[in-house]
Amino acid sequence: MVKNIIDFFKNLPAKQCTKCSSYIEEQHECYSQLCDECTGVKDL
Numbered sequence: 001m002v003k004n005i006i007d008f009f010k011n012l013p014a015k016q017c018t019k020c021s022s023y024i025e026e027q028h029e030c031y032s033q034l035c036d037e038c039t040g041v042k043d044l
């Protein structure tokens, strides 16, 4: 049933920042619904 799991993740809607409406590629649950810029997470 591994194939079904792959399809499940493919069908997952892309995360979208609730602040700037930009799509979030990473899957960090701790970031809630905000992108890196809105969460203030920058390496600079």
Ligand SMILES: [Zn+2]
Pocket: 017, 018, 019, 020, 021, 022, 034, 035, 036, 037, 038, 039
């Ligand atoms: Zn954002």
